[in-house]
Amino acid sequence: MNASEKTLEGSCLCQKVRYRITGKVGPLTHCHCTHCRKTHGAAFASYLDVPRENLTFVSGEKDLVTYQAESGTKRGFCPDCGAVITCWGDDESKVIEIAAGTLDTPLGKIEAHHIWVRSRVPWYEIRDGFSQHPEGSQS
Amino acid sequence: MSHCHCVNCRKAHAAAFSTNLEIHPRQLTFLRGKDSLRSYRTDSGSHTAFCTTCGSTLVCWGDGDPDPTYVCAATLDTEFHGKPEFHIFVSGRVPWHEIRDQLPRFERNSDDPI
Ligand SMILES: [Zn+2]
Numbered sequence: 001m002n003a004s005e006k007t008l009e010g011s012c013l014c015q016k017v018r019y020r021i022t023g024k025v026g027p028l029t030h031c032h033c034t035h036c037r038k039t040h041g042a043a044f045a046s047y048l049d050v051p052r053e054n055l056t057f058v059s060g061e062k063d064l065v066t067y068q069a070e071s072g073t074k075r076g077f078c079p080d081c082g083a084v085i086t087c088w089g090d091d092e093s094k095v096i097e098i099a100a101g102t103l104d105t106p107l108g109k110i111e112a113h114h115i116w117v118r119s120r121v122p123w124y125e126i127r128d129g130f131s132q133h134p135e136g137s138q139s
Numbered sequence: 140m141s142h143c144h145c146v147n148c149r150k151a152h153a154a155a156f157s158t159n160l161e162i163h164p165r166q167l168t169f170l171r172g173k174d175s176l177r178s179y180r181t182d183s184g185s186h187t188a189f190c191t192t193c194g195s196t197l198v199c200w201g202d203g204d205p206d207p208t209y210v211c212a213a214t215l216d217t218e219f220h221g222k223p224e225f226h227i228f229v230s231g232r233v234p235w236h237e238i239r240d241q242l243p244r245f246e247r248n249s250d251d252p253i
């Protein structure tokens with residue numbers, strides 16, 4: 001399965017921020033870059049590509065705090081619970097990335113790949129069969 | 140050090156799972172930014188603290204503990220070669236990322252085997 005087409009709902013830990021996604025989404029990108037690792041406080045982040053027009057915030061959109069990393073990448077997180085919901089590079093881009101860990105609707109199995117594997121933590125090995133890229137997905 | 144797949148960790152970190160390094164509160168000193176931390180308590184009594192500037196979740200602890208008892212290993216800057224010992228709360232695992240290692244798995248806590 002390359003993409004999911006069912007309606008997906010998600011929220012942050014405290015439920016202040018809630019969103020709904022309709023239509024095609026994917027693929028899923030597991031990012032091992034230092035910024036993702038730090039922002040999420042996790043071995044890697046998992047982001048789902050979502051066309052912006054398919055994303056609706058049910059609540060909390062205005063409350064999201066944006067932090068821009070040195071690379072220029074921006075991420076939006078909930079000010080009350082710290083959960084990162086969104087990630088994007090270019091404000092004009094038609095696609096935004098949604099942190100898959102915040103989904104409430106089970107996503108099921110979905111095509112994925114690993115990027116920035118060269119900065120992976122030493123304590124977590126990648127053992128799934130998905131492709132691994134040393135840097136971005138073009139590398 | 141262990142991987143936690145509970146829904147609270149998944150949501151707080153907005154990631155497939157979290158990896159937490161157990162510490163004694165005495166071992167942890169904040170060099171700076173303690174005032175920038177904000178904590179959130181879930182209904183189940185787990186607490187996480189995150190940076191209000193960038194959203195990084197750094198530490199967590201339970202209701203009974205006044206101070207952090209776990210550090211989120213991914214926030215370490217010093218290269219860390221400790222190894223996770225087990226997975227907990229695998230009942231909450233996401234379907235889109237399988238556990239493929241041979242570490243022990245616990246349905247809930249580590250004193251509560253499958
Ligand atoms: Zn929240």
Ligand SMILES: [Zn+2]
Nearest residue numbers: 190192193194
């Ligand atoms: Zn920060």
